[in-house]
Amino acid sequence: MSLIGANAPEALGDGIRFSEFDLAGAKAPFEASCFIVAPGVTTDPDRHAVREIWFIASGAAEVYVDEQSYQVKAGTALLFQPQQVHRLDNSGTEPVRVFSVWWSP
Numbered sequence: 001m002s003l004i005g006a007n008a009p010e011a012l013g014d015g016i017r018f019s020e021f022d023l024a025g026a027k028a029p030f031e032a033s034c035f036i037v038a039p040g041v042t043t044d045p046d047r048h049a050v051r052e053i054w055f056i057a058s059g060a061a062e063v064y065v066d067e068q069s070y071q072v073k074a075g076t077a078l079l080f081q082p083q084q085v086h087r088l089d090n091s092g093t094e095p096v097r098v099f100s101v102w103w104s105p
Contacts, residue, residue: 002026006034015041030103037096042089052080052102059096062089
């Protein structure tokens with residue numbers, strides 16, 4: 001077994017903290033991160049060539065996928081296909097913590 005640490009958190013705008021896991025030693029076929037979205041904050045729309053899964057670890061929010069709205073909470077997982085536009089709106093009162101895993105199709 002090996003412990004895998006996260007890089008130091010960085011701010012991605014006001015109210016969003018992002019940490020990517022260092023998986024180089026694991027030779028994993030994917031990449032992973034954790035991000036936290038503060039109450040009252042909406043992430044910028046994101047679109048990329050990889051598949052991505054978000055695991056909602058805590059909090060509740062509204063996620064928009066190609067402008068369709070979904071209510072999510074702790075225990076929810078979402079799969080984004082390549083080029084799907086997605087963003088998270090935390091209009092709640094607690095931070096939302098998300099674990100993300102992505103890979104090339």
